[in-house]
Amino acid sequence: MRAKYVLAEVMVGLWRNVTMTIAMILTMAVSLTLLGVSLLAVWKVDDMKEYFHHNxxxxxxxxxxxxxxxxxxxxxxxxxxxxxxxxxxxxxxxxxxxxxxxxxxxxxxxxxxxxxxxxxxxxxxxxxxxxxxxxxxxxxxxxxxxxxxxQRKLLDKLFKFIVGGQKLALGFAALVGLAALLLVGNTIQVAAYSKRREVSIMRLVGASNWFIQAPFVLEAAFAGVIGAVLAWLMLVVGKIFVLDSATKSIASLISPFQWGDIWMMLPLLAAVAGVVNAIVGWITLRFYIKV
Missing domain, CATH: 3.30.70.3040 (Alpha-Beta Plaits)
Structure with a gap:
């Protein structure tokens, strides 16, 4: 019964602030896409270095x-x-x-x-x-x-270029990710404020802090997971229409990105987004709002 109530409150909370929720999800999706691209590039550079070191x-x-x-x-x-x-x-x-x-x-x-x-x-x-x-x-x-x-000197220039792109993408991902986390905190604050009377009543009847805070924390985590799924879909589209065609013309230097790496991104991005959003939601409730 409690789990059913918490899940119902999560859905209600997401719908109540639908515009802020959409903004939070889209911003998270963009930052996670950049993170995913950076990780794929890191793995690809490591594979290339290992291959060319022996050849x-x-x-x-x-x-x-x-x-x-x-x-x-x-x-x-x-x-x-x-x-x-x-x-x-x-x-x-x-x-x-x-x-x-x-x-x-x-x-x-x-x-x-x-x-x-x-x-x-x-x-x-x-x-x-x-x-x-x-x-x-x-x-x-x-x-x-x-x-x-x-060849090593030529490849070093290529690796430096790719690493520079990684750092740029990671920096931009961190900036957009910060904006997403600020949106998460703001969304949680608005949601908690809109339910302040219900929270007061729940406190009066002896509800625990975990029971009161759980819907807000899960709301943030759920939004993060949705953003991760959207980011993964962007990576899939990017592989099909951008990465495959880009590496085809230089196949002698860069092997195609593997689907296994793309699939690995889904649970990885979902875990990162879900855990980070949940932590931000909990911190917001714990230190900024007396729930």
Whole structure:
């Protein structure tokens, strides 16, 4: 009977202040969406770092006028080098075909890149990815070598860009989340004030503080869970229409976001929103309103 009364009061409270409730839910949904995007980005960066740490390559690009003897000399040196796990020669024709395959979804880039723009090269995998500087120093001045590209430095720039986006999204999520929590506290205050006579009567008949406060706290928690569900739906829509298409063109660098990660967000966001809103509701009742 008590549980039924508390749940009924929660529904009545949400409907009584419907405009404030909607504003609270929508604001919470926006902040949780940003939080979810940030967490997905963190997981993706961790996966990428682990993958590229074991697959990092160094590319030695040859001069256009490099002779066959210079190519063969580099090949023999690389075979004997203790730092090298494997080394493969890639002609400019093969490199251009691979380039067209990787960026087939960006025809403008392909059309603006001439076939001879990518020189012949040796693609090298190291036994220890931390020793790329040592390898580069050993081959920089070899005959026929034009430039040496360390993938780690290119990837570090990409990771820094993604981490910067994470921090921006988290900062904005914290700001919007603060606004949502202020709305939660304000909604609870209004709800408690509108029921002040009922609360007084309940106190007179000996109702416990928990029994009086429970509907308000559950009202805040329920609104948070609804906001979390809306945020999760935004993540689903974002994956289908934004994330999948965005990662498709750079699939060689970023693997698609997995549905398992998206599904994991639903209970995670719901738990965060429900618990935080309940705590804010309880604090509001405990310290600001004598209920």
């Amino acid at each position: 990092v390559e160094v590319s030695i690009f040859l001069k256009k006028d490099a002779t066959q003897d210079q190519r063969d000399g580099l090949r023999d040196l690389l075979k004997k080098d203790d730092l090298v796990a494997s080394a493969s020669y890639e002609s400019k024709e093969v490199a251009y075909q691979r380039f067209k395959q990787q960026f087939k979804d960006v025809p403008e880039l392909i059309n603006s890149t001439p076939p001879d723009a990518i020189p012949d090269s040796y693609r090298i995998k190291l036994k220890d990815s931390e020793k790329t500087d040592q390898l580069i120093a050993g081959y920089r001045d070899k005959p026929g070598v034009d430039t040496i590209v360390d």
